[in-house]
Amino acid sequence: MKKSVFTLALAFVLTSGIASASESHSSLSKSTEFPIENLADINLNSFCKAIITGNYDMVAELIEMGEDINKKSLGKTPAMYAARYNKAKILSLLIEKGADLSVKSDQEKQTAEELAVNSNAKEAIEILKKSGKK
Missing domain, CATH: 1.20.5 (Single alpha-helices involved in coiled-coils or other helix-helix interfaces)
Structure with missing residues (x-):
């Protein structure tokens, strides 16, 4: 027994x-709350992974090679990832290259600026406000 x-x-x-x-x-x-050490296991496109890790040179090179700067991956645009993870320099580059900041995320229905505010991404918030784009 x-x-x-x-x-x-x-x-x-x-x-x-x-x-x-x-x-x-x-x-x-x-989820889009990615611990960077597990990023390789996430089904996120390489462009957005480069943004999350802050690899400015890779992001710039991919843009030069024709990467679509407004294509969503897991429901968010590259600008949303840059804003959410406070990658200010990359966010500036995306805006300069024509990122559409008015798009909303699929799941949260938030713009890049709203994601930055909710993440307390201060540098990204400043860049978004200075850009004047909504």
Whole structure:
């Protein structure tokens, strides 16, 4: 009797651990709160990954090669990622190259400026205000 109770309890613990891992993985893929150390595992395009990591040279080079600066990845534009993660220099470049700041994110229905405000991304907020684009 003790063995069967122990086996049942062990099976429950193992099963719930697998379910938790599965839930956390699926919620991570839907979220845009990316820990940089896990960025390689996220289904985000390379352009937006370069923005989140602050790789200005890569972003500039991709733009020169014809990257669409308004194409959404996981429901957000590159400018939204730059604003959300306070990548001010990259955000300035995107604005200079014609980023559409009036677009809203698919899930939150927020603009780049709203995402910056909600993230307390002070430098990005200043750049967005100075740009005069809405």
